[in-house]
Amino acid sequence: MTPDDIAGFYATRAELNPDDYIELDFDFECAGDPREAAAHLCSEQSTAQWRRVGIDEDFRPRFAAKVLELHAEARQGFSTAVECAVRGPVHACRVTIAHPHRNFGPKIPNLLSAVCGEGVFFSPGIPLIRLQDIRFPDSYLAAFEGPRFGIAGLRERLQAFDRPIFFGVIKPNIGLPAAPFAELGYQSWRGGLDIAKDDEMLADVDWCPLAERAALLGDACRKAAAETGVPKIYLANITDEVDRLIELHDVAVANGAGALLINAMPVGLSAVRMLRRHATVPLIAHFPFIAAFSRLATYGIHSRVMTRLQRLAGFDVVIMPGFGPRMMTPEHEVLECVRACLEPMGPIKPCLPVPGGSDSAATLERVYRKVGSVDFGFVPGRGVFGHPMGPAAGAASLRQAWDAIAAGIPVGEHAASHPELAAALQAFGDR
Amino acid sequence: MTPDDIAGFYATRAELNPDDYIELDFDFECAGDPREAAAHLCSEQSTAQWRRVGIDEDFRPRFAAKVLELHAEARQGFSTAVECAVRGPVHACRVTIAHPHRNFGPKIPNLLSAVCGEGVFFSPGIPLIRLQDIRFPDSYLAAFEGPRFGIAGLRERLQAFDRPIFFGVIKPNIGLPAAPFAELGYQSWRGGLDIAKDDEMLADVDWCPLAERAALLGDACRKAAAETGVPKIYLANITDEVDRLIELHDVAVANGAGALLINAMPVGLSAVRMLRRHATVPLIAHFPFIAAFSRLATYGIHSRVMTRLQRLAGFDVVIMPGFGPRMMTPEHEVLECVRACLEPMGPIKPCLPVPGGSDSAATLERVYRKVGSVDFGFVPGRGVFGHPMGPAAGAASLRQAWDAIAAGIPVGEHAASHPELAAALQAFGDR
CATH class of the missing domain: 3.20.20.110 (Ribulose bisphosphate carboxylase, large subunit, C-terminal domain)
Structure with a gap:
C-alpha cells in the first residue's frame, strides 16, 4: 500500500457518524509496519479493491472499515508458533476499528463473516489476531429481537x-x-x-x-x-x-x-x-x-x-x-x-x-x-x-x-x- | 478415576462393531498420566456419569467413547501458553477414539457437539487439544444427502x-x-x-x-x-x-x-x-x-x-x-x-x-x-x-x-x- 492508500483507512471518531459503525477491538501481532498492517486489516474486511480498473472512483469513504485507534509495541518474535508466519520485525498491537454495517446489514451470518471472516484472519502481515470485543450502535441493535423473556x-x-x-x-x-x-x-x-x-x-x-x-x-x-x-x-x-x-x-x-x-x-x-x-x-x-x-x-x-x-x-x-x-x-x-x-x-x-x-x-x-x-x-x-x-x-x-x-x-x-x-x-x- | 474406571474407556477395534462408531484422531498435551487423560477425554464426550447413585449399572459398554490407540511422549512443559493450564509432568499425545454415534444420530449439530464440544475442550488435564481428523462408517454416511451435483x-x-x-x-x-x-x-x-x-x-x-x-x-x-x-x-x-x-x-x-x-x-x-x-x-x-x-x-x-x-x-x-x-x-x-x-x-x-x-x-x-x-x-x-x-x-x-x-x-x-x-x-x- 502507498501512504495514500493507508491514510484512506484511518479516521477519527469525530469524522464518522457513530450510528453507521460497529466498533471492533482486536489484539494482533504483525510482521512489518503496524500502521500498514492495520490498514490492510480494514481493507481486507471491507472494500479490498476500492476502484475499478481505469475508472476514477473510491469506495472507501462510504464502505471502508477505518482504524480509530492503534497502539503498537515492539516484541521479540511472535508469542505463539504459526507455521506460515511472515518474517520481519514483530509488533504486538491493539487496534479499534469502525466497520460500516451498511456493508452487510443486521444479519448474524453476514456480521460474523465481516468480523470473524477471511478479511480478519487472512490480513497481510498478521498471522496472530484475536477479536477481543464488539460494540453496536443502538440503531443497529434495534433491528434485533433479543431475548423475549x-x-x-x-x-x-x-x-x-x-x-x-x-x-x-x-x-x-x-x-x-x-x-x-x-x-x-x-x-x-x-x-x-x-x-x-x-x-x-x-x-x-x-x-x-x-x-x-x-x-x-x-x-x-x-x-x-x-x-x-x-x-x-x-x-x-x-x-x-x-x-x-x-x-x-x-x-x-x-x-x-x-x-x-x-x-x-x-x-x-x-x-x-x-x-x-x-x-x-x-x-x-x-x-x-x-x-x-x-x-x-x-x-x-x-x-x-x-x-x-x-x-x-x-x-x-x-x-x-x-x-x-x-x-x-x-x-x-x-x-x-x-x-x-x-x-x-x-x-x-x-x-x-x-x-x-x-x-x-x-x-x-x-x-x-x-x-x-x-x-x-x-x-x-x-x-x-x-x-x-x-x-x-x-x-x-x-x-x-x-x-x-x-x-x-x-x-x-x-x-x-x-x-x-x-x-x-x-x-x-x-x- | 480408579484403574477400573479407566479400563472401562479402552477397547480394541476387534471388540467393537465398526458400523456403530465414528473414529476421531486428536493430538493433545496433558499434565499428569496420559492414560487417565485419554480415559477422561472419552468419558467427558460420552457418558460422564455412567451409573445412578445406589444402582448397580454401567452405561459404558453401550454408550462410552473408547480409546483405540494412544501414543504419548514426554515433553518439557506445554508448547502453547494457556492461562489456566493444570500443572504436572507434560506429555504430547496422539489418540484415536471410537465414539458411538447412537449417542446422537446422523445430525450435524449433535455431531459437532459430541466431537468439538465441552467434552473435548474441557477434559481434565488437557488444556491443549486439536481434533485432527474424523472418519465415518458408511452406514452413518448413508443417512446424509451429500452434494447433489x-x-x-x-x-x-x-x-x-x-x-x-x-x-x-x-x-x-x-x-x-x-x-x-x-x-x-x-x-x-x-x-x-x-x-x-x-x-x-x-x-x-x-x-x-x-x-x-x-x-x-x-x-x-x-x-x-x-x-x-x-x-x-x-x-x-x-x-x-x-x-x-x-x-x-x-x-x-x-x-x-x-x-x-x-x-x-x-x-x-x-x-x-x-x-x-x-x-x-x-x-x-x-x-x-x-x-x-x-x-x-x-x-x-x-x-x-x-x-x-x-x-x-x-x-x-x-x-x-x-x-x-x-x-x-x-x-x-x-x-x-x-x-x-x-x-x-x-x-x-x-x-x-x-x-x-x-x-x-x-x-x-x-x-x-x-x-x-x-x-x-x-x-x-x-x-x-x-x-x-x-x-x-x-x-x-x-x-x-x-x-x-x-x-x-x-x-x-x-x-x-x-x-x-x-x-x-x-x-x-x-x-
Missing part, C-alpha cells in the same frame, strides 16, 4: 426473586430411558431445583425420544410444582438439524417442557434467531464449540463476543464455562462474559449468565461472591445427581447453602444441622 | 471437462451497484470465465439488492453464453439469516443465478443441509470463521475436518485457503483439504476443491502441479478484475495460461504471443 421474565415464570436460579443437569447424561430419567428430575425438583435440564449431549435419540421424555418430565414437573407449591421448569434439549427446530419446539412445549436448550454454535446463531421468533418459552444456550476458538489469549475470538452474540440472537439464558480450574477459563474472562449478559445493550434485554462446571453446594458461595449479585444461574450436574444421598438431597443441599449465604451464616456451620448440605460438602468440598 | 454434475452443467473450473470474484467486492457489477461479470465471461461470483462479503444489501443483482447478472450470463456458445454460471451469494435462505434461493435462481454461495460456518452447516434438500442448483461453500479455530497446530480443529463436514452437509464446491504465503496455510494442510473433497466417502459424492487466495494466471501452473489433477477450481479476484487490461483480458489470461500448461508449453513462452497473459504475468507475476 430475559432475566425478569424467567424470574416471573419461576416466581424466584432476589436469589440465584438453581439448575441441575440430570445425570447419567447419556443412556437412561425416559422413565427413570424423569424420576431423577422429579426428585431434584422436590429437593428444591428450579430447573432440571437435559445434558447438552442428550437430544432426540431413539433410545430416549424427545417427545416421550418431554411428556414424562412434563408430568413429573407439574407434579413436583403442585406438591411444592412452587413453579418448576423442565429444560429440554432440542439441539437438532435446523429444519427440525420449530417442530421440536412445538413437540417439547406441548408435552411439558417449560424452556428449551440449544447448543448455540453447533446449531448456528442465525437458526436460534429464527427459533426465537417462534418460541413461546425461554431459550437457553449451551457452549459447545466456543472454546475451540476462544481459549488462547493470542488467537481467535474472545468468548465475551460470543456471549454478546448469543444475547443478540435471542437467548434468555447463556450457560458458559465458569470458575475454578476444571473449566480452564481465567476468572477475568468468566466475569467479562457475565457482564456481557447483564450490562446495558440498547433495546436488548439482559439475559441470565450461568457460569458452570463441577459445581455443588460447596462452590455456591464462591460463585456468588465472584459474580457479585444474585443475577446468575447455578448448574451442578454430579453436585445434584451424584450426591451420595440422591438427587433430592443434592438439590436440597444447594438451597441449604443458599439459605446460609443469604442469612450471613457460614455454610460449614449451617451444615451441622443440615445433613444434605453436610454430605455435599464432604463429597464435593475439596474439589 | 458434485464434481461430475458441475462439469456437466458447464460442459467443462478435463480442465480446472475457472471462477472469478467480481471486484470491487463492496460498493458497486448492480448494473456496473453485472457489466464486469459479462466481460469476465466473455474473456473465458466459467463462473463469475459475488464476494463472500456481498450479500443482499439495499445498495445492491440480490434480486436486482441476480436479474442483471443472469441476463449478462445468458448473453455471454449465447455469444460464446459455452455455458456460463453466475454464482450469487445468498448468505443471510437462516429463515431467508429458501426464499433467497428461489429469488436468485428465478432471476438467473446458476449456483449459490453460502458462508458455511456463519450460516451453520445444518442450515446448509436444509438448503441442500431444497436447492436446484450447485451450492458453493466459502470459509469465513474456520481459520479462527484451525490455524494453530496445537489447538482447535484441523481444517480438513471442516472440509469433510461441508461435503457431508451437501456442498458441491468448497472454497478454501490455498497455496502461497498470503493465505498462511501450510501446503500439507491445503492438500489434506483437497483430498478431503476428492477421496472416497461412502455414498457421498466428491465435491470440487477450490484452493484460493491472491491467484492469477501467474499462479495457475503452481496450483495445478501441487493439486496434481484437473479436479479443482481456480478463483482469482484481482487477478481477473484488477488485470490492467480489464476483466475480459484477466479471464483470457487464465485460459491462455491453461492452454500453455495443457500443451506442455512454458507459460512465459506462451505469453510472447498472448498480450493478456503477458500483462498478467507482469502485473501479478512476482507475488
Whole structure:
C-alpha cells in the first residue's frame, strides 16, 4: 500500500457518524509496519479493491472499515508458533476499528463473516489476531429481537426473586430411558431445583425420544410444582438439524417442557434467531464449540463476543464455562462474559449468565461472591445427581447453602444441622 | 478415576462393531498420566456419569467413547501458553477414539457437539487439544444427502471437462451497484470465465439488492453464453439469516443465478443441509470463521475436518485457503483439504476443491502441479478484475495460461504471443 492508500483507512471518531459503525477491538501481532498492517486489516474486511480498473472512483469513504485507534509495541518474535508466519520485525498491537454495517446489514451470518471472516484472519502481515470485543450502535441493535423473556421474565415464570436460579443437569447424561430419567428430575425438583435440564449431549435419540421424555418430565414437573407449591421448569434439549427446530419446539412445549436448550454454535446463531421468533418459552444456550476458538489469549475470538452474540440472537439464558480450574477459563474472562449478559445493550434485554462446571453446594458461595449479585444461574450436574444421598438431597443441599449465604451464616456451620448440605460438602468440598 | 474406571474407556477395534462408531484422531498435551487423560477425554464426550447413585449399572459398554490407540511422549512443559493450564509432568499425545454415534444420530449439530464440544475442550488435564481428523462408517454416511451435483454434475452443467473450473470474484467486492457489477461479470465471461461470483462479503444489501443483482447478472450470463456458445454460471451469494435462505434461493435462481454461495460456518452447516434438500442448483461453500479455530497446530480443529463436514452437509464446491504465503496455510494442510473433497466417502459424492487466495494466471501452473489433477477450481479476484487490461483480458489470461500448461508449453513462452497473459504475468507475476 502507498501512504495514500493507508491514510484512506484511518479516521477519527469525530469524522464518522457513530450510528453507521460497529466498533471492533482486536489484539494482533504483525510482521512489518503496524500502521500498514492495520490498514490492510480494514481493507481486507471491507472494500479490498476500492476502484475499478481505469475508472476514477473510491469506495472507501462510504464502505471502508477505518482504524480509530492503534497502539503498537515492539516484541521479540511472535508469542505463539504459526507455521506460515511472515518474517520481519514483530509488533504486538491493539487496534479499534469502525466497520460500516451498511456493508452487510443486521444479519448474524453476514456480521460474523465481516468480523470473524477471511478479511480478519487472512490480513497481510498478521498471522496472530484475536477479536477481543464488539460494540453496536443502538440503531443497529434495534433491528434485533433479543431475548423475549430475559432475566425478569424467567424470574416471573419461576416466581424466584432476589436469589440465584438453581439448575441441575440430570445425570447419567447419556443412556437412561425416559422413565427413570424423569424420576431423577422429579426428585431434584422436590429437593428444591428450579430447573432440571437435559445434558447438552442428550437430544432426540431413539433410545430416549424427545417427545416421550418431554411428556414424562412434563408430568413429573407439574407434579413436583403442585406438591411444592412452587413453579418448576423442565429444560429440554432440542439441539437438532435446523429444519427440525420449530417442530421440536412445538413437540417439547406441548408435552411439558417449560424452556428449551440449544447448543448455540453447533446449531448456528442465525437458526436460534429464527427459533426465537417462534418460541413461546425461554431459550437457553449451551457452549459447545466456543472454546475451540476462544481459549488462547493470542488467537481467535474472545468468548465475551460470543456471549454478546448469543444475547443478540435471542437467548434468555447463556450457560458458559465458569470458575475454578476444571473449566480452564481465567476468572477475568468468566466475569467479562457475565457482564456481557447483564450490562446495558440498547433495546436488548439482559439475559441470565450461568457460569458452570463441577459445581455443588460447596462452590455456591464462591460463585456468588465472584459474580457479585444474585443475577446468575447455578448448574451442578454430579453436585445434584451424584450426591451420595440422591438427587433430592443434592438439590436440597444447594438451597441449604443458599439459605446460609443469604442469612450471613457460614455454610460449614449451617451444615451441622443440615445433613444434605453436610454430605455435599464432604463429597464435593475439596474439589 | 480408579484403574477400573479407566479400563472401562479402552477397547480394541476387534471388540467393537465398526458400523456403530465414528473414529476421531486428536493430538493433545496433558499434565499428569496420559492414560487417565485419554480415559477422561472419552468419558467427558460420552457418558460422564455412567451409573445412578445406589444402582448397580454401567452405561459404558453401550454408550462410552473408547480409546483405540494412544501414543504419548514426554515433553518439557506445554508448547502453547494457556492461562489456566493444570500443572504436572507434560506429555504430547496422539489418540484415536471410537465414539458411538447412537449417542446422537446422523445430525450435524449433535455431531459437532459430541466431537468439538465441552467434552473435548474441557477434559481434565488437557488444556491443549486439536481434533485432527474424523472418519465415518458408511452406514452413518448413508443417512446424509451429500452434494447433489458434485464434481461430475458441475462439469456437466458447464460442459467443462478435463480442465480446472475457472471462477472469478467480481471486484470491487463492496460498493458497486448492480448494473456496473453485472457489466464486469459479462466481460469476465466473455474473456473465458466459467463462473463469475459475488464476494463472500456481498450479500443482499439495499445498495445492491440480490434480486436486482441476480436479474442483471443472469441476463449478462445468458448473453455471454449465447455469444460464446459455452455455458456460463453466475454464482450469487445468498448468505443471510437462516429463515431467508429458501426464499433467497428461489429469488436468485428465478432471476438467473446458476449456483449459490453460502458462508458455511456463519450460516451453520445444518442450515446448509436444509438448503441442500431444497436447492436446484450447485451450492458453493466459502470459509469465513474456520481459520479462527484451525490455524494453530496445537489447538482447535484441523481444517480438513471442516472440509469433510461441508461435503457431508451437501456442498458441491468448497472454497478454501490455498497455496502461497498470503493465505498462511501450510501446503500439507491445503492438500489434506483437497483430498478431503476428492477421496472416497461412502455414498457421498466428491465435491470440487477450490484452493484460493491472491491467484492469477501467474499462479495457475503452481496450483495445478501441487493439486496434481484437473479436479479443482481456480478463483482469482484481482487477478481477473484488477488485470490492467480489464476483466475480459484477466479471464483470457487464465485460459491462455491453461492452454500453455495443457500443451506442455512454458507459460512465459506462451505469453510472447498472448498480450493478456503477458500483462498478467507482469502485473501479478512476482507475488
